[in-house]
Amino acid sequence: MSVETLSALQQRAIAALLEEPSIAAAARRSRASRRSIHRWLQEDPVFSAELDRRRQLAYEQTGSHMVSLTGQAVAAIEYVLGQKYPDTAHRIKLAAARLALQYADKYQSAAAVKAAKPG
Incomplete structure (x- = not known):
């Protein structure tokens, strides 16, 4: 079928x-x-x-999208680090950037494990 x-x-x-x-x-x-x-x-x-x-x-589309956001996440972190007095909006942006990087890393790790499996 x-x-x-x-x-x-x-x-x-x-x-x-x-x-x-x-x-x-x-x-x-x-x-x-x-x-x-x-x-x-x-x-x-x-x-x-x-x-x-x-x-x-x-899952693959979502993971790929998270990986595509890593450049923006790093830029956001760099921007917030450059602020003399980060406000709440900066902290939220930093938290979102951190999550994007964490999810991208988890997806890439899972993809690497899957690729390494024989068969």
Whole structure:
């Protein structure tokens, strides 16, 4: 079976599962029943595989975006360090820059581990 065999309802459910915090919320958004979504997750390997593939793609896109922000994060840190009297806005900018660098590092570390795995 291939992704093309997924119904429009299953496609909507996958999209909703990627965006909503719970199966119940995804069911409401996609107009699929919770029971159907649970059944697809447990019994439909094509549905599960497509959901996993799309989750991985979303993770990779998010990680790549965080890596792309590292230059801005370093520039923000440099800017704040140059301020004689940093204010609250500077502290917030510094905290955001630190988070961006931490998430980029975690993503790159995870990607390196994945790349090093055989097979």
